[in-house]
Structure formats: C-alpha cells, structure tokens
Amino acid sequence: MKSGFVAIIGRPNAGKSTIINALLERKLSIVTEKAQTTRNSIKGIYDDDEYQIIFIDTPGIHLAHHSLGRYMNQQAFASTKDVDAIVLVVDGSRKFDAGDQVIEDKIDKKTPLFVVINKIDLLRLPEVEEIKAKYHEVYPKAVIIEMSAIENFGIDSLLEKIKPLIKEGPRYFEKDALTDKDPSFFVSEVIREKLLKLLKDEVPHNLAVRVDDIKNQKDKCIIRSTIIVDKESHKGIVIGKNGKRIKAIGMKAREDLEEYYGKRIFLELFVSVKEDWLNNQRLLKELGYK
Ligand SMILES: Nc1nc2c(ncn2[C@@H]2O[C@H](COP(=O)(O)OP(=O)(O)OP(=O)(O)O)[C@@H](O)[C@H]2O)c(=O)[nH]1
Ligand SMILES: [Mg+2]
Incomplete structure (x- = not known):
C-alpha cells in the first residue's frame, strides 16, 4: 500500500473545498460563494486500495483582522508541514497580487508543489496562458495544472500526477473513513453553510455554530445547536x-443532514450573543478553533 498526505492551500474562495470534494467524490467540506468559508483544516481520505491519500482542506490565506483569522492562516500554513505534496489553488480569473506574494514568501520550497489554475471555465485561452506563464515564473519548479473544479475538469489529472509522489506506507485511516472530524463537526458545518448562504454582508463571517447535543436513535436523530453571533x-x-x-436555515440544514444520516432529523436551533467571540481565546477554543 502507498500512503501519504497532501495539503490544499490558497487564497479564500479559490475553490479548495470544491476540489477536495471532487477528489473524494463526496461532499465533505462546505462550499459557498463567500470568501473565508472554511475555518479549520479538514482531512479528507481518498482510498482506492492501492493508494490512501489524505488530502487536507485548509482555510483561505488572508490578511487577518482578528484572532479567528490568525488561527485560520496558521491552520493553513501548519498543514503544509510534513506533507508529500502541496497543492496551491489559485482563482485563474484573478491577477497575481500582493496577497499571492505573501503565500510565495512563506511556502516551503522543499516540498513538491502543484499549482492548480482553477476556474478556467471563466477564462479565454490567452488568459489561461497568461496566468500559467505568471505562475511558472513565480514557481519555476512547480507542476501547473489547469482546472475547472465545478466542471470536474482537471481533477483526475491532478490525482494521477500526485500518485507518483506517494510512497509505501501504512493505511492511516480505515478504508471507509471519509474524514478525521467527528459527526458534530460535520453537523455544525452544514448549519454554518446554510447561514453563509442565507445571510448577507458581515453577519456570516461573525458567527459560529456549536452543536450542543446529538441523540442518534434508531429511526431518528435529535440535534440541538446554538448559533453564536457577536452583536x-x-x-x-x-x-x-x-x-x-x-426556520429557513433549519429546513435547509435538515435536508442535508437527513441525507447524511439516512433518517429523520429533528433540529433545534438557538441563537446566542457572545460579544467579540472572534477575539476571545477561551470561546475560540470552545468552538473548535484551537
Ligand atoms: N466558475 C467556477 N467557480 C468555481 C470553481 N470552483 C469553485 N468555484 C466556486 O467558487 C466559490 C468558492 O469555492 P470554495 O470551494 O468554497 O472555495 P475555497 O477556496 O474553499 O474558499 P475558502 O474556504 O473561503 O477559502 C464557490 O461559489 C464555488 O462554486 C470553478 O472551477 N469555476
Ligand atoms: Mg473552503
């Protein structure tokens, strides 16, 4: 058996979570059109009997304005330590700028690097060539891959190019495992995804979801959860x-959770105000940002 770890990093909204979901052919990581959707590193386990590759989805690297943001950036860079390869995902429709330079400055140059130019469905051919040339200049040793993750284009090519780097090793996770995270993490992320999708402006970025209780019974599952806001x-x-x-948020979350659990879901949602929780170390820890 061959096994190894691959970190997926990049700016917010580049398509990292879309890519990990496509690689695993399952919905593991939440995806929204808003930047800074992913807040934790999430391991997704690919296993085809010959290879077990643990892909690590990470928060988008950005200029942080609070402790949560600093935690998110730290999660992203920490995930690139001791991996067999790094996949840097870029939104091909955006020009290389200072934020991309920050990543170049910090990225470990000894680890094999793949640069995925994502969202090529939004580009014309000369634009694809232009951005590829730019990234070739910035990362001369990297393998550059064109991708449209929403159209599932380039996913297999990425996987096939990563495989030769994966060495003999143990099966770190059970074959059927999808992730290292427990069900309550998944439940809270599904609820957060619906909040991100149904709320506008700064509200979604300033909230967190805590799962207080999951009663998983034979024919149903009863979940109690609290949405934490800071104002x-x-x-x-x-x-x-x-x-x-x-009500709408609960209904949407319930639909996804019923599919995941394969049984009826009773979801009770509460809202609680915890001022400036994004800068409160104790609360951050309690909410899983530690
Ligand atoms: N047009 C286009 N949109 C894409 C593609 N891949 C992802 N998207 C969209 O880009 C948005 C962000 O996707 P995510 O997968 O959440 O991006 P991310 O890099 O995980 O973002 P953060 O978690 O915020 O760092 C979503 O609206 C996706 O549907 C693509 O290939 N083409
Ligand atoms: Mg993400």
Missing part, C-alpha cells in the same frame, strides 16, 4: 421577522 443586532437578523429566516 445583538445580528441575532435579530439571523432570526428574521417572526423567525422566518432561522
């Missing part, structure tokens, strides 16, 4: 007029 005004926005918005 009283945000609480009202999350709840909506006559509770309309939180």
Whole structure:
C-alpha cells in the first residue's frame, strides 16, 4: 500500500473545498460563494486500495483582522508541514497580487508543489496562458495544472500526477473513513453553510455554530445547536421577522443532514450573543478553533 498526505492551500474562495470534494467524490467540506468559508483544516481520505491519500482542506490565506483569522492562516500554513505534496489553488480569473506574494514568501520550497489554475471555465485561452506563464515564473519548479473544479475538469489529472509522489506506507485511516472530524463537526458545518448562504454582508463571517447535543436513535436523530453571533443586532437578523429566516436555515440544514444520516432529523436551533467571540481565546477554543 502507498500512503501519504497532501495539503490544499490558497487564497479564500479559490475553490479548495470544491476540489477536495471532487477528489473524494463526496461532499465533505462546505462550499459557498463567500470568501473565508472554511475555518479549520479538514482531512479528507481518498482510498482506492492501492493508494490512501489524505488530502487536507485548509482555510483561505488572508490578511487577518482578528484572532479567528490568525488561527485560520496558521491552520493553513501548519498543514503544509510534513506533507508529500502541496497543492496551491489559485482563482485563474484573478491577477497575481500582493496577497499571492505573501503565500510565495512563506511556502516551503522543499516540498513538491502543484499549482492548480482553477476556474478556467471563466477564462479565454490567452488568459489561461497568461496566468500559467505568471505562475511558472513565480514557481519555476512547480507542476501547473489547469482546472475547472465545478466542471470536474482537471481533477483526475491532478490525482494521477500526485500518485507518483506517494510512497509505501501504512493505511492511516480505515478504508471507509471519509474524514478525521467527528459527526458534530460535520453537523455544525452544514448549519454554518446554510447561514453563509442565507445571510448577507458581515453577519456570516461573525458567527459560529456549536452543536450542543446529538441523540442518534434508531429511526431518528435529535440535534440541538446554538448559533453564536457577536452583536445583538445580528441575532435579530439571523432570526428574521417572526423567525422566518432561522426556520429557513433549519429546513435547509435538515435536508442535508437527513441525507447524511439516512433518517429523520429533528433540529433545534438557538441563537446566542457572545460579544467579540472572534477575539476571545477561551470561546475560540470552545468552538473548535484551537
Ligand atoms: N466558475 C467556477 N467557480 C468555481 C470553481 N470552483 C469553485 N468555484 C466556486 O467558487 C466559490 C468558492 O469555492 P470554495 O470551494 O468554497 O472555495 P475555497 O477556496 O474553499 O474558499 P475558502 O474556504 O473561503 O477559502 C464557490 O461559489 C464555488 O462554486 C470553478 O472551477 N469555476
Ligand atoms: Mg473552503
């Protein structure tokens, strides 16, 4: 058996989580059109009997304005330590800028690097060539791969190019395992995804989801969860007029969770205000950002 670890890093919104989901052919990591969707490193396990490759999805590297943001960046860079390869995902429709330079400055140059130019479905051919040339100049030793993750283009090519780097090793996780995270992490992420999708502006970035209880019974699963916001005004926005918005969020989350658990879900959502939790070390830890 061959086994190894591969970190997937890049700027927010580049398509990292979309790519890990496509590699695993399962929905592991939440995806939204908003930047800074992923907040933790998440291991996704690919296993085809010959190879077990543990892909690590990571938060987008950005200029942090609070402790949570610093934690997210630290998670991303820490994930690149002791891996067999790094996959740097870039949004091909954006020009190389100072934020991309920060990554170049910090990235470990000894680890084999793949640069994935994603979202090529949005580009014309000369634009693809231009951005490839730029990344070839910045990372002369990297293998550059064109991709459109939403169209599943380039995913197999990436996998086939990574495989030769993976050496003999143990099966680190059970064959059927999808991730290293426990079910409550998955549940909280599904709820957070719906919040991100149904809320506008700064609200989604300032909230967290805590799962208080999961009662997984034979024919149903009862889940209690609290949405943490950092301002009283945000609480009202999350709840909506006559509770309309939180109801919609709960309904959408329940649909996904019923599919995941394969049984009926009873989901109870609460909203709690914890001022400036994004800078509170104790709360960050409690919410799994540690
Ligand atoms: N047009 C296009 N959109 C894409 C492609 N891949 C991903 N997207 C979209 O880009 C947005 C961000 O995708 P994510 O996978 O959440 O990006 P991410 O890099 O994980 O983002 P963070 O977790 O915020 O760092 C979503 O709206 C995706 O549907 C692609 O190949 N083409
Ligand atoms: Mg992501």
